[in-house]
Amino acid sequence: MSSTKQMESELRPMDAEQxxxxxxxxxxxxxxxxxxxxxxxxxxxxxxxxxRQLLPDSAPNSPDSLQDVLNDIxxxxxxxxxxxxxxxxxxxxxxxxxxxxxxxEMISAGLNTVGFSWxxxxxxxxxxxxxxxxxxxxxxxxxxxxxxxQGGGVIQGTASEAELVVLLAARDRILRRLGRNALPKLxxxxxxxVHSALQKACQIGGLNPELCRLLETDSSTNYALSSSVLRxxxxxxxASGLIPFFLCATVGTTSSTAVDPLPALGKIAKTNGIWFHVxxxxxxxxxxxxxxxxxxxxxxxxxxxxxxxxxxMLTNFDCSLLWVKxxxxxxxSLSTNPEYLKNKVSQENTIIDYKDWQxxxxxxxxxxxxxxxxxxxxxxxxxxxxxxxxxxxxHFESLVVKDKRFEVVTARVFSLVCFRLVPPPNSQDxxxxxxxxxxxxxxxxxxxxxxxxxxxxxxxxxxxxxAPLTEERxxxxxxxxxxxxxxxxxxxxxHDSAFSS
Ligand SMILES: *Cc1c(COP(=O)(O)O)cnc(C)c1O
Numbered sequence: 294m295s296s297t298k299q300m301e302s303e304l305r306p307m308d309a310e311q312x313x314x315x316x317x318x319x320x321x322x323x324x325x326x327x328x329x330x331x332x333x334x335x336x337x338x339x340x341x342x343x344x345r346q347l348l349p350d351s352a353p354n355s356p357d358s359l360q361d362v363l364n365d366i367x368x369x370x371x372x373x374x375x376x377x378x379x380x381x382x383x384x385x386x387x388x389x390x391x392x393x394x395x396x397x398e399m400i401s402a403g404l405n406t407v408g409f410s411w412x413x414x415x416x417x418x419x420x421x422x423x424x425x426x427x428x429x430x431x432x433x434x435x436x437x438x439x440x441x442x443q444g445g446g447v448i449q450g451t452a453s454e455a456e457l458v459v460l461l462a463a464r465d466r467i468l469r470r471l472g473r474n475a476l477p478k479l480x481x482x483x484x485x486x487v488h489s490a491l492q493k494a495c496q497i498g499g500l501n502p503e504l505c506r507l508l509e510t511d512s513s514t515n516y517a518l519s520s521s522v523l524r525x526x527x528x529x530x531x532a533s534g535l536i537p538f539f540l541c542a543t544v545g546t547t548s549s550t551a552v553d554p555l556p557a558l559g560k561i562a563k564t565n566g567i568w569f570h571v572x573x574x575x576x577x578x579x580x581x582x583x584x585x586x587x588x589x590x591x592x593x594x595x596x597x598x599x600x601x602x603x604x605x606m607l608t609n610f611d612c613s614l615l616w617v618k619x620x621x622x623x624x625x626s627l628s629t630n631p632e633y634l635k636n637k638v639s640q641e642n643t644i645i646d647y648k649d650w651q652x653x654x655x656x657x658x659x660x661x662x663x664x665x666x667x668x669x670x671x672x673x674x675x676x677x678x679x680x681x682x683x684x685x686x687x688h689f690e691s692l693v694v695k696d697k698r699f700e701v702v703t704a705r706v707f708s709l710v711c712f713r714l715v716p717p718p719n720s721q722d723x724x725x726x727x728x729x730x731x732x733x734x735x736x737x738x739x740x741x742x743x744x745x746x747x748x749x750x751x752x753x754x755x756x757x758x759x760a761p762l763t764e765e766r767x768x769x770x771x772x773x774x775x776x777x778x779x780x781x782x783x784x785x786x787x788h789d790s791a792f793s794s
Contacts, residue, residue, distance in 0.1 A: 330378060381741045404661075425616065430624040459596070483512055516552045541570045548755075570596065702753050731779060735774055
């Protein structure tokens with residue numbers, strides 16, 4: 294037998310029975326991982342480059358066994374994993390997993406379609422339109438955002454991609470009117486709390502970096518963008534011959550979950566013919582609960598709206614939901630029509646081709662996992678899940694408030710608590726070193742993982758709740774670590790002199 298023949302007879306990469314057998318083993322492996330997840334340090338404690346020392350420097354010539362690979366994952370890979378699904382993960386913003394989301398990923402990987410146009414997998418396009426209409430309804434978005442009109446929803450990988458595609462659509466919409474020479478005069482607006490994704494989008498979009506205005510916010514508005522500051526900036530720019538074209542408001546900023554006043558900002562955008570985008574990447578999920586929906590009041594005036602179902606809505610990464618009112622603006626910026634993709638349905642324009650709503654051509658069948666999450670949990674299940682995350686945050690906040698050595702720095706709105714150790718008297722640096730030391734010392738325990746931000750020059754600890762396995766006991770245990778480490782850092786003398794009276 295020639296060696297090629299031998300390979301053909303041995304390598305059966307999609308044998309259904311082998312899939313069943315190995316798939317079961319993998320599910321067992323993952324289920325065991327979840328059972329033991331609290332035994333790992335939440336924040337991986339390895340040093341950069343650790344893995345190269347543990348793995349061979351070339352790929353194997355002949356196949357390894359699944360068991361050997363799983364053993365290596367257990368012994369060599371897992372120590373270098375930061376466990377985002379650990380109940381003790383409180384860093385950044387959460388990135389939810391769920392059984393429904395996991396099963397959705399499985400079926401999506403199982404079918405492994407590449408649904409760039411309707412014909413390339415009709416159900417992929419149609420299910421995506423339907424589930425995004427379902428969610429538009431759950432969020433009470435205005436009718437213009439539904440796919441049954443001139444708009445519609447699309448699943449992007451991340452909020453960054455969503456922001457980029459709408460910025461390009463807005464840019465090209467105004468350049469069609471004013472001519473391409475206007476590009477260096479285009480001005481975009483957002484608060485200084487906007488996510489860095491906007492800056493990246495402006496860079497990619499070829500905009501004048503000096504004209505990507507990040508308008509100053511402060512504690513007086515709880516770090517939300519003030520409409521008068523925006524109005525002033527726009528007037529000034531118009532007076533100097535510049536062309537305002539894009540406004541990004543944030544509902545739930547990354548540093549402190551500040552909520553920009555959408556109704557007032559939307560009015561200004563409309564008056565000035567500016568594309569109005571609302572970034573609710575993290576907080577959008579909470580708005581499926583009636584009691585939080587008011588945070589996106591004013592979305593009626595928006596041209597586009599984005600939220601990440603993968604942050605707080607139990608849909609495994611990645612699943613960023615973008616709605617636009619005028620899909621033709623996106624399509625005019627992003628469509629191509631090469632011969633090799635032409636087909637009758639696309640030519641007749643009877644339904645949409647999502648390749649024209651995004652950067653890449655190829656796209657995963659992500660609507661399946663969103664459908665699984667919506668159907669297996671129901672809107673009520675998701676609402677109560679999100680409410681419980683926020684309840685845990687309220688609980689954490691109450692613990693912070695009770696310990697006079699600490700203070701809550703910005704008002705809690707959703708499931709993020711921003712707090713810090715009160716600076717010692719006469720502290721030159723606002724107690725920043727103290728709080729940085731506290732962060733490092735808490736994270737080095739491996740028992741919790743949190744991150745920080747800086748607001749008005751103050752170093753602030755962010756405690757972001759949202760992992761599905763987190764319960765009140767984890768919050769209490771985490772708080773105990775903060776208190777112990779604070780005592781170790783402050784020493785009793787500081788504590789006594791500053792606070793005992
Ligand atoms: C998380 C987040 C982003 C960026 O998210 P990606 O999906 O990773 O690009 C943008 N804006 C806000 C408000 C966020 O919370």
